[in-house]
Amino acid sequence: MAQVHDVPLATPLSDRHQALGARIVEFGGWLMPLQYAGILEEHRAVRSRAGVFDLSHMGELFVEGTDAAAALGYALTTEPASLKVGRAHYSMICFPEGGVLDDLIVYRLAEERFMIVANASNAGAVSDALAERLVGRRHVVLDDRSLATGLVAIQGPLAAAILAPLTDVALADLRHYGIAEGNVADVPALVARTGYTGEDGFEVIVDVAATGTVWDAILDAGKPMGAVPVGLGARDTLRLEAGMPLYGHELGPDTTPFEAGLGRVVKLAKEGDFVGRAALEKASAEGPRKLLVGLVVRGRGIARQGYGVFIDDRRIGVVTSGTQSPTLGLPIAMAYVTPSEAQPGTIVGVGIRDQRVQAEVVPLPFYRRPAETTDARA
């Protein structure tokens, strides 16, 4: 009998990462680049110019058929039927008990064809849950193409300028959370204007065999403009500044989307049943047991996952993610706290080693890109 080895997977770009001198770590069952030149330098490149990411570890699940929209409406908390073709939205797949199985982006590629991008560490579980939730529907097919697709992202204020010459997709017409089919470096690709950095940017999804071609083309085109390869380390600090949750930190089976401040993705008003509806209706009616907040540490030290949050001697919560913000130059964190203590301006203490270090509850995100502010005014 064949033996199953629990070895991490390598992305199609692993040789390139090695050649670039990346430090490799295991993440979500994959061997991934943690950093190349250094987390701070990569982080700053994305904020000021552009960064190129290998995200081939992410799960890509295609759901197709006349029943696809309805099936996803049952499986997820959002209503994919409301998406126009070429548009995407942020969504969640929840357990029947209301906890989060994963957070996802759902793209509508055609009237009857959707793509779901799931976290690497959850891709298998999401695929299994979707398959289970599609049982009994005759006109829908799930195609898990996680291992058959590569994903290269380019993020940062110069992302559009770098990608435009390489693609026949009209990037100027592709809005935030839009997706279009076309070619990138002469390779058939899906180009989505989505990301996980708080910057403008694109995610390019291609056949796994073409990942290297697309990576090389984007990196070569980007280099003269100051683009650099970016690893998971900076991906984490970028998303944290942007106030975006990460599964295993801010999201998990013991957390409802409401508690994560993401109640907007739970469409209780949609027609029909969906997995988790009863539990989420109850959770919505009862109110959250905890709330996700931003913290800025005012004293010295970095608040990290698992550190307690206190008011006087009362433990009121726990840190879920924390780092030194490269953009703000301050230690920032996200934490779950008792709802009554979640008000911005609340002063708390974070237990950092043997000390209580003062921190202030602040609104999320910590960082908003300048262009967004302009958009909001317009």
Place this chain on the structure above:
Amino acid sequence: MLPQDLRYTKEHEWVRIEGDLATVGITDFAAEQLGDVVFVELPEVGRTVAQSAAVGVIESVKAVSDLFAPVSGDVVATNTELATKPELLNSDPYGQGWMLRIRLADRTALDGLLDAAAYEALTRES
């Protein structure tokens, strides 16, 4: 290139012995492994420290790591510049990135420290 005139520990600290003073920092290898250092916590001047005791903290973007006293003695100075420039641990670990200076309580403890060749061998294994 690893400085040949320093002594080292298995915990990747370096020690420069000058008379009865030991200047301590972390090695280039350690700084490289930690990544960008963003926060350093050092002991108070005057504190008596025991060999191998945790006396400080080094935080990089990704990780927290303890600084251990490579020798016993009294802390006579710390590098206050690291409070605002922790990145000196990455850019100049053997120079401006020094961390603290200890007045040796007992020179025999120096015998337990590694020389450059032994430390280099150690980092090659890991």
